[in-house]
Amino acid sequence: MKRKSLVLPAVAGLLMSALTACGGTDGSGSDGDALVLGSTDGIEATKEAPAPLDPDLAYDFASWSVLHNTFQTLMRLPRSGTEPIPDAAEKCGFQDRQSEQYRCTLRSGLKFSNGHALTSEDVKFSLERILRINNPNGPVSLLSNVDKVETPSDREVVIHLASPDATFPSKLTTPAAAILDSEVYEPDRLHKGFEMVGSGPYQAKTEVRDNRLTKVNFTKNPHYKGDVEPKADTVEMRFYKTSAELERALVKGDVDVVHRGFSPDQIDRLNRGKVKGVRLFEASGQGIRYLGFNTADRSVKNKAIRQAMAHLVDRQALVRDVYKRTGVPLYSLIPSNVTTHTNSFHNEYGDPDPAAARRVLRQAGIHTPVKLTMTYTTDHYGPETAQEFKELKRQLNDSGLFSIKIKGVRWAEFRPKLIKREYPVYGMGWLPDFPDPDNYIAPFLTKDNFLNSPYRNSVIQDELIPKTRQEAQRALASKDFQSIQNAVADDVPYLPLWQGNTYVAARENITGAEYAYDSSTTLQLWELGRGAGG
Template sequence: MFDRNGPLRITATVAIATSMVAGCSSMSGDSEDEKLRQMVTGTTSAPSTLDPAAAWDGSWELYKNVYQTLLSFPSSSSSPEPDAAKRCGFTDTASRVYRCTLRDGLKFSNGNALDSRAVKHSIDRVMTIKAKSGPLGLMGSLDRVEAPDKRTVVFHLKKSDATFPFILATPATAIVDPESYPAKKLRKGNKIVGSGPYTLKSYSKGKKAELSRYEGYHGPAKPKNDVVTVEYFQDSAKMVKALKEKKIDVAYRGLTPGQVSGFQKAQANGNQEIELTELLGSEISYLVFNPKDRMAGNPAVRKAIAELIDRKALVRNVYNRTTDPLYSMVPGGITGHTSAFYDRYGEPSKDQARKTLSEAGIDKKVPLTLWYTTDRYGDTTGETFAELKRQLNKSGLFDVTVKGRPWSQFVEGYSKGKYPVFGRGWFPDFPDADNYVAPFVGKNNALATPYDNAQITDELLPQSRKESNRATASKKFTTAQKIIAKDARLLPLWQGRVYVASLKDVAGVEWVMDPSTLPRLWELHMKSSW
């Protein structure tokens, strides 16, 4: 996505659970509230809007729990399976016509029927409204949607795209009620009409969302709690404070590597009250080189940097080993992942970098400015660029300067081609290698920095999208990753991890994140309450 991270941090993604507050079903009491299975969660990722047509960001975390999509990702797989749909599939061998049949008895939380007309309406309004912050960019291959009868939806694609089922599993295609969500404008207000596992009982922008289990939900999710309160925090320090004071039960998003390390050390010292579970994450961090810049546009300069950057030192010195070195734009855990940059450039080598520059006629220190955003990815971003500066300058081959700007200024700067090298982060829209390659190549890519490579854009990507078997398609991405490493227009740095820490009495945390690391709040519960 252009940056689903939104207010998320480019640090480890962490969920932390502590003891339940009063009202949990594991506690005795006579009131109705005390009989409900309740969870209170905290996050630094507040929704920017409640209308799915206007959000391609962290708002998806709430949408995942209140809206329904035709497909979703199951706990045990990164391949989409039916959700609001009873069954879906391509009806042709070219992967250009996709048909879904809806489940029986689907209803929105206001009682209106969820039928094929609602699905068509939901997709059409995204393409009609074209909100600047919306997910229209994911609909590039879609030509039109048909609803031939109440339970059948047919998607006609402009070109072959075997990744389309993955898109239908994202909140970009959340199904909304036609009577509640206008066809040509965004819905306003603090209410949601959906058909997901929860209804939105109340909402205070940037502060709190109260969710209640939706009894009319029909889908694969099996909620293990009845009520979830989501508290939104401006920073992780306040969230951790609330956690320690037991004002919240679960916290996800935004914790710093130092805070993660603190929990790890506590556990190593025998504190068994908090159990830490580590999962493979899908978030990546990388550098982008401006081809029009005098220095960054020189292949020898880019390759010398690729030969110098010590990713292991970066994740050790800055991230306390809460991230992993990344040697490809496609991270580990995604089908098609390789170590293309390591295979091509090997371990960091000053001698090799000097040779690369010398052969290109560069015998003096290379002046270069690296840019980063100061308020998008967390405090560790500045530390990351300080470490990169240290490594490159220590080689004696570069004279690096580091500069930071607030997100709005940062985007404006790199969009106008002002930055020689700049850092970006990426959280995938869906867990497929395509979503780690396609957004960054071509003339009009997500980085506003053209990367023209006809072999990738005109051959490998179109060919891969004809393969409904994504394992087969991975061969094309192996080649694409080799090309990206050779060009060194993009330089992967690290891959995030997902940490789930919980009190020994909290269950379900191992399933709380889906393959796109969106929270499935319905999995959380106390062991004694289920």
Template sequence: MNRKTLVLPAVVGLLAPVLAACGGTDSGSGGGDAIVVGTTDRFSATKDAPAPLDPAYSYDVGTWNILRQTVQTLMIQPKGDGDPVPEAAESCGFTDSGNERYACTLRSGLKFSNGDAITAEDVKFSIDRARAIKADSGVFALLSTIDTVETQGDDKVIFHLKTADATFPFKLSTPVAGIVNPDDYDKGKLREGFSVDGSGPYTLSAETEGDEMTRAVFTKNPNYKGTLDVKNDKVEILSFTDADAMGAALDGGDIDVMTRTMSPEQIDALSDAAADNDEDLVEVAGLEIRYLAFNTSAPVVKSKAVRQAMAQLIDRSELVSEVYGTQAEPLYSLVPATVTGHSNSFFNTYGDPSADKAKELLEEADVSTPVKLTLNYTTDHYGTATKQEFEQLQKQLNDSGLFDVSIEGAAWDTFIPAERKGEYAVYGMGWFPDFPDADNFLAPFLDKDNFLKSPYSNDEITDTLIPESRREADRLSAAANLTAIQDIVAEDVPIIPLWQGKQYVASRDDITGTAYVLNSSATLQLWELARGVSG
């Protein structure tokens, strides 16, 4: 079979209120053996994070991709991107002109995987539970605009919002809004371990070693009723320690599909391989970003001048060229270039990298040089290239003579608790959006209860610009407020955006559906996979 590299454009259009009816389907089966998908995501239940798969806690792309297969939401993002559409709901929409009252009618006949009927009270329980638990992951903030949840009969749920929120349909498509059975989930505490019960397209059986889930087995849910056409009977996600081991498994036929995170070298090799190779590479438009975040209360970076000097020195083009090649692009704002509302605020503020300008910033603030600090990064969550990336950042900052930078890596299950406790002054993170709207690249970092637990706060952003931007269903109309937020970030530098990346899926050539197995938000859509004929 000839190699095919398929590029899907990102579709990040206007957000409009949704009030539509969608019929369900249950037509797919696929048959045959389980399709095995490899990932380098690690799934751990630790003392600091004992409930990784509870929708009220989970807030990273890996665990969300487990939940999206198993826990149903009222709304869902369509496979080709665009505005969310009803899923567990038959219809949803704003019922007022101010985008402050949102009503959903449930699809008839909904059941949990155990056969229990789903009612509006179950939806209310699930949403209210996540809001009340307020897990330290910060995921509850996605529901922060909700004031009260009302039910009418068994099939109608009404959300009364504190303020206008045109992005609310998107938020109802995220796992934190997943519908769970009150018989399986305690109202006041998280569900520990790797058990998940919902009404999604699959049920989950977890295989574990110690405190890690090594294999997630998804079996088609016979009680599922929604909009998804499930094209297979069983899919497994197998967790690997690194990209090389995952690649070897694909080469050996032990897995059928390889997803995040492949190394740049693997992607290049798959792109350049001979046409008679039995593996295919698919390039998918992505909205992943990487950035440096600051604990702005830490003494070494408390001075804004230090953060501004770093922003003035970092050469994104060189960073991308040296580490990621054509697989990423420099990013000059938290909002990616393909998303409505993007502005190149950091380039507009700092221009090209300049040691002289950085020196002036530090001298004006009376900061002694070289500034000694540590850049912290995770060794196992964003791929093997992360270490190279931080070595490049270290070199750029130290070559200026203005900084004395060391770098330190830690495994994700160590890194995240330390970050949330404020132990790092400067640290590297990635962001896979909850939904493809500029609001989701700004509010999670800058709003109250932000998921980084950042001490940085700007009243104009939190009290005026974010609320005003959410009033606009036409996202082009929100651009002025969104640009103002990005300009403030470039001036205050609580975060330095670095690059935005593409997504890749590799598969054996008898696997179909890989063009849609990932959307632009890095959501795995395992129901799209099936076995075809190799050749």
């Protein structure tokens, strides 16, 4: 998923450490009893994306943070850990050894927040709807393997897959598989605007200005039936224009938790104790940043150009000088803290080596300097993105082998144009949809990949990915995942740059911050509450 920036833990809560800051002033807290979260994320309705909170279109960190707390799915991830457990379902499981037929029994008496009954027909409607709408900007690729859905009774659902997929239960934990009210949502078009009807632990009311979400008010859903027990009856999610404004709100006490949006400099200030009564939770993360290539574009079609860039990029400098060590260098699409990771790019290219880059270009008969434009989004990953691309430009141009120009574009324009393959080289980030190495491979390398990349590798697509998905014991797929990572390092359709650490800032009276995210780095509002004095 294109969710990212400062990212969250492989197993939320297990790696976290709390750092108590001091100094600053006390704040009076939020209005009423609402627990307030703040971020600089933006959610807006545009011509290209008129339904930012429709699960069949929403595919970014900010939107999924809202949807995950409002909608139910058949399965969900536990407080910590990676093994899916039932959510709207009472029980689920494969009915065959090939992992092609998945059967679920729903909980009894399920209802949506509007009081409508939730039955197996709503599950069938929801799964078929995302496939029918098939929006290229949405998460349809997660469920594209669904072949047929049957409903033997009001509480039974049988999902037939076109090919074996041991990761399918994990895919059912994502908002892509959100269960929608078939009496509210239309079967063949998006639900425009910002209103939602779900059956999750919270019901949400949105506030909008100029087609942009400014606040979401979450209140306990009285019709919710499930194992989740919200710690706070009311939660507000507020969106701030700048990280400086967000920091002032935290210092003043108008915000209780900052789950996203602080810059590396701000994190450093919190770490050094500049805000009284605030704890900073830190962990290694699973989110990655990378360069993507339109391998059909003549400017980068020859892989020698991409390989030369891989020889030149200095990841250590990016992490040290731009991101102030809030991340670590990354040498594969699969992060270093995810099973099956291998340092394929370092094994292939080693440390930055201009002589090796020059040799690769010369042997391919490519004249230098190679002229390229690298495009990044200005308002989706934080203000440091511009500095990151200036540093990348400097590194490449200083070699004398490239003449790089950079261009910043707003996310609302960037994402649709990327899908149309208008950028030869672009910067993106990724947070996992579910905690499995497959989710760092398949979304990028299958024919229906979410970036609409033209890159094709028949061995990866037709042999290795299907083999990994047949392994219910995921560790047994390690060898095939390593082969995929090595092939990516050789062809360079993507160039991994770094993976970010995780940071959550919370006032001292807030409980549950260490469990704010599940193992796929999706926000769990129900874990947050107020302790003594709150």
